[in-house]
Amino acid sequence: MEKEKVPQDKSNLTKNNVKELLYATDADGNYTTTLSTGWEPKTIALSNSIDEINERIAEAKMQVEIGEVSPICYYMEVNKMDLTILSSYVGMWKWRVKRHFKPTVFAKLSDSILKKYADAFEISIAELKNIKTE
Known part of the structure; x- marks a missing residue:
């Protein structure tokens, strides 16, 4: 995934001002690290897991x-x-x-x-x- 396209969706991480470190490619195609506030599918999965644990x-x-x-x-x-x-x-x-x-x-x-x-x-x-x- 290109660095500019790394998702910045609202997630459980944003509540605590936490960002997740991800790998992405820069403009030259080299791998680099970048920060993401979240990704909606991952947020949904995490929320479902937490709900199941609470149950x-x-x-x-x-x-x-x-x-x-x-x-x-x-x-x-x-x-x-x-x-x-x-x-x-x-x-x-x-x-x-x-x-x-x-x-x-x-x-x-x-x-x-x-x-x-x-x-x-x-x-x-x-x-x-x-x-x-x-």
Whole structure:
């Protein structure tokens, strides 16, 4: 793409006065870098992704409130993690982390295990045990 044709559409980046670095060709056909405030298709895709993440967070929160899953599921979604990433952060096998998703198992976890989760989510153990139900 030619440097002069790099999109400058309004996007989520413009809210924070952030620009994205892109490669484009200059007048001589050489590659160079340029800044872009956004590109409409990318903005739409990003917005859809954020909406989906927010839906998953709301679903996880509801499941915690009705006692289907432990707060670990909620905080995993809030922190945009999946089972593989979370198990890596806490240093446990995936099957073990998945087991901790059960409220009955979660209630029996030791403070040392809860501390691993709290550290991964950058919250306190108290916050991990008692999510806000606003």
